[in-house]
Amino acid sequence: MTGGNPDESSKSGVAHVGAGHRERLRTRLREGGGDALLDHELIEYLLALAIPRRDTKPLARLLLSEFGGIEGVLTADWAALERVPGMGETSVAAIKVAQAASLRLLRNRVIEQPVLGSWQAVLDYLRADMAWLGVERVRVLHLNSRNMLIRDEKMSDGSIDQAAIYTREVIKRAMELGSSSLILVHNHPSGNPAPSRQDIEITKHIAEAGKRMGISVHDHIIMGAEGHSSMRALGLL
Known part of the structure; x- marks a missing residue:
């Protein structure tokens, strides 16, 4: 240099x-x-x-x-x-x-066992990767019929308060990978992980489209420096 x-x-x-x-x-x-x-x-x-x-x-x-x-x-x-x-x-x-x-260490813990049976490991990994990002990032975890992670994909990076996620692209990619189910994830750079109205609406659209194709949406996790929220736990899925 x-x-x-x-x-x-x-x-x-x-x-x-x-x-x-x-x-x-x-x-x-x-x-x-x-x-x-x-x-x-x-x-x-x-x-x-x-x-x-x-x-x-x-x-x-x-x-x-x-x-x-x-x-x-x-x-x-x-x-x-x-x-x-x-x-x-x-x-x-x-x-x-x-x-x-x-x-890499955290992600390997997620890969080694069924995702739904190692939920804390999933949250630890996502928190380390996304909770403190300065821009909004959307990712999708693709699972097989045994709930094992087959692909962890970043869909988009956006601005400080918005990143694009399109129902058609999510479902199309799930079909290409043969995914049985999905976990949607994004972060809020503000630190507050509470879902917005737009977050709730797009999650419902993806869940409905996936259901028609035999693909379930297990959850939509929102990460932030103040913690995380689960749409399923909140009764929004």
Whole structure:
């Protein structure tokens, strides 16, 4: 990278961090696991692996402040992270690979057993992936006749308050995959997971269209930083 990326610089007057501080963090991590480190220390150490010649504590604290916590940092998109002073491609990549590894672990828990029998694992995965997104995202979980996940597909990303979901496209894709049932999912960037009137209407349209084709809609989950809502649990399906 060129000198224009501050996280790549090793000879631009940036103070080199002594080995003692990071060794103490490593020792605490080794002996106490992840719970032994505070949120800013986890981000600090992660960034230190990418930019070893900088004191990454101030940058870690800035990220946590900018995105409202560790969840927001890990789920922020690439462009948003790069806009933070001191962040460049290497440090952003470190954040995103940590998120990818976490999501892979959570997603594997969902794949390994019937979805309806591992509901908390599904919610944990969806929360980690979607609850803190800055734009609205729609995804569909396709299940087979044994309620095993056969495809997890992102349908669309939208604006801060709206993303498109079309009944015809959802049902068409379900038929292509041979799905027996679906779980619709989207997030509310506002943080409030309460379904809107439009959310309720489109869910009913998809459920009715699916029923005609022998495809059931198990639920429509709305994720937000404040929690989640289930349309089935609310009696809306």
